[in-house]
Amino acid sequence: MKIAKLTTQQKRSDRFNVFLKDGEKEEYAFSVDEQILVEWQLQKGMTLSENDIEAIKAADQKRKCWNDALHYLASSMRTEYQVRQYLHQKEYEPEAVEKAISRLKEYRFLQDEEFAMAFVRTKMNTSDKGPVVIKEQLYQKGVSEHLADEALLQFTPDMQLEAADTFLEKKGKPKKNESASAMKIRLMNALMRKGFFREIAQEAWNRADLEQPEEEQREAVFQQGEKALRKWKDKYDGYTLEMKLKEHLYRKGFPLSVIQEFLEDVRERRQHDEEEVQSDDRTGIMGRNP
Numbered sequence: 342m343k344i345a346k347l348t349t350q351q352k353r354s355d356r357f358n359v360f361l362k363d364g365e366k367e368e369y370a371f372s373v374d375e376q377i378l379v380e381w382q383l384q385k386g387m388t389l390s391e392n393d394i395e396a397i398k399a400a401d402q403k404r405k406c407w408n409d410a411l412h413y414l415a416s417s418m419r420t421e422y423q424v425r426q427y428l429h430q431k432e433y434e435p436e437a438v439e440k441a442i443s444r445l446k447e448y449r450f451l452q453d454e455e456f457a458m459a460f461v462r463t464k465m466n467t468s469d470k471g472p473v474v475i476k477e478q479l480y481q482k483g484v485s486e487h488l489a490d491e492a493l494l495q496f497t498p499d500m501q502l503e504a505a506d507t508f509l510e511k512k513g514k515p516k517k518n519e520s521a522s523a524m525k526i527r528l529m530n531a532l533m534r535k536g537f538f539r540e541i542a543q544e545a546w547n548r549a550d551l552e553q554p555e556e557e558q559r560e561a562v563f564q565q566g567e568k569a570l571r572k573w574k575d576k577y578d579g580y581t582l583e584m585k586l587k588e589h590l591y592r593k594g595f596p597l598s599v600i601q602e603f604l605e606d607v608r609e610r611r612q613h614d615e616e617e618v619q620s621d622d623r624t625g626i627m628g629r630n631p
Contacts (some may be wrong), residue, residue, distance in 0.1 A: 344387045359383065361402040373397060374404040409446060418456050422483020457484045457492035465496055469508050472496050474536025505537050505545035513549055518561045522594025563596045566603045
């Protein structure tokens with residue numbers, strides 16, 4: 342078959358449509374990259390065999406695969422795993438993918454070690470994530486454990502502690518009616534979810550000096566206690582009610598000394614209420630006597 346004509350694509354000036362003529366019939370056959378056009382010296386009137394056409398198409402796919410890989414890397418650094426996934430999703434043949442990956446490594450456009458180092462530096466400077474989470478993110482991007490561990494050496498224990506300190510400075514405020522113990526558990530768990538080791542989280546907590554003032558603790562106990570009292574006062578009384586309140590507040594993390602203060606207040610109020618009822622009863626009886 343002979344090449345009937347070559348035309349430039351409207352949306353891609355670097356690609357050309359190839360029309361072949363079989364007898365008197367002329368029709369579109371395939372398209373090629375400009376470089377493939379030059380390499381094969383394609384021109385009008387040139388005769389191509391079926392083997393030639395298959396070889397040209399294979400060469401063009403490798404070229405397209407290479408161009409897509411470069412375009413994918415142009416916007417951001419990527420790992421080998423990410424580039425492979427991207428090219429496979431484009432449905433390139435394995436041979437074309439391997440060729441592109443090999444060339445990228447040869448030109449040092451694809452280096453997982455440099456990616457890992459840069460990724461860790463970025464996370465250290467722009468996020469509140471600890472080393473555990475950062476390492477997991479590197480795994481997800483296809484970075485090996487060895488390279489991840491090497492890159493994380495940049496994130497020294499002192500730097501991790503500083504990052505944990507900064508987190509506690511921003512988040513280290515008690516929620517409404519929260520006990521000091523509950524606040525500590527909440528913030529320690531938050532640090533570990535962020536990827537900090539328990540030892541770092543504990544040291545940051547010790548340095549932060551976030552203990553609540555005694556008056557705030559007392560106010561929180563009384564508010565939580567009153568809420569529970571309203572819930573149970575009609576269902577329980579006496580010793581049983583006190584034990585329910587005590588257990589409830591202790592589970593909330595409040596100190597026993599302040600819980601006991603609240604319970605004593607409850608007893609005094611109940612005693613006062615009972616005395617008023619007795620007084621009203623006596624007054625009513627006296628009022629009925631002639």
